[in-house]
Amino acid sequence: MAEVATSATSEQLLVVVDPVARRSDGESVRIAKDVLGAGAAMKLCLPDGPEEFARALRRRGSRRPVVVGDDRALIRAVSLLHRHRELAGCALSVVPVGGVQSLARSLGVPTGTVAAARAVLDGVERRMDLMVDDSDGVVLGALRIPPVYPQASPEPSARPWLRTCQFLVKTLVPVRPAREVPVAGPRPSRLRVEVDGVTLVDLGQPVEAVSVTPGSSGVAEVEVRPASVGAEASPVRAAGKTVTVVGADFRYRSDAGVSGPVRRRTWTVWEGAWGLTLPSSA
Template structure:
């Protein structure tokens, strides 16, 4: 991990450049480094992987960490500080670089490199809520549980398997098989298999201990996101029969989803399958630098 220190003003920054950002857009990384270095004392860290990324944050001292990277890099930094139990006391800054920037945009961070770097220098810290699940994972934006996927006919397509044991015990058989493959033209390619069709999920969704939807009501999707009031907003879309069914809405600090094995997408990551998961809102659990007046 390379580290370079520069000094211009009394403010101390730890600029951690995600390796994906360096590979995908080195020019934007250079611009961010130049703008930040011109406005503050800066220690530049170029980690080669997640372990060095975490080590750089752990050794930040009194410096304010600035992540240069995409949504995944921001989520990685928040997760590391959360596991170190230092998230509440450590203000983060972000200069978005990369292709996945929707989370950064939704949090109020400019996606232009120069504007984002200037916001790091001149912006203000905004306290934000997040959700923590029972496996100690964090969610900054929203999570969504999509419909289940069922293979056509209820079973997967099986690939033909060669009789390896017969061939291994009979060397002459392997020779004949090789000769046949050489002389006989290749068979026609099989028809492509259609992707699995999504099907409804049967889940129990509880908000602060109250059941919003139970297993007897199939649902199309479930979405959960922290709101501005220290609670999570929950939306469940039941399967419609005929006329479109109205979504079921609720708010609460604790959300538990259980039932059949399900996967969920939280921010940039897909997790699961799990049979149950609980998310708890942590009010004002972290802070992010945003432009003044935003």
């Protein structure tokens, strides 16, 4: 891991450049480094992998951490600081470079490398809610539980012996027109959704999807879309501090990835748990 210290006149920054950002958009990394280095005392860290990324954050001292990278790098930084219970006293900054950046944008980080770097230097800390699950995982944005997709059966091409048999059969038997096999689509999930201990829907009511979004003042906004029969069913909505979902091996999408399968998961909103530097006008 390379570390470079630069002289400047303002507060101390620890700039951690994610390896994916360096590989995918080195020019934007250079621009971010130049803008940040011109406005603050900066220690530049170039970790080669997750372990060095974590080590750089742990050794930041009094420096304010700045992550140069995509959504996954931001999530990794928040997760590490949460795991060590250091989020309360640490304001993060991010300059989105490379990969997926939709989460950072939704949180208010400016579009464009120069604008994002200027916000790091001139912005203000905004405290934000965090959703923490019962395995100590964190969610910064919204999470969704999509419909269940049936598992596909193994393709015949994955079995060499079967391909050989099929070839021999085709040479001996007249070929008949192939019948179209309908592709199985998503099917509703059977889930029990509870908000602050109150059941919103139970296992007997199939649902199309569930979404949980951080609201304000320490609560999450929950929307459940029941499976419709005939006319479209109206969504069921609630807000609360804890959300529990129970079901048979469901998966959920949060921030930049898919987790699961799990049979039970509880998310709790931690009010104002982490800080992100954003433009003062945001």
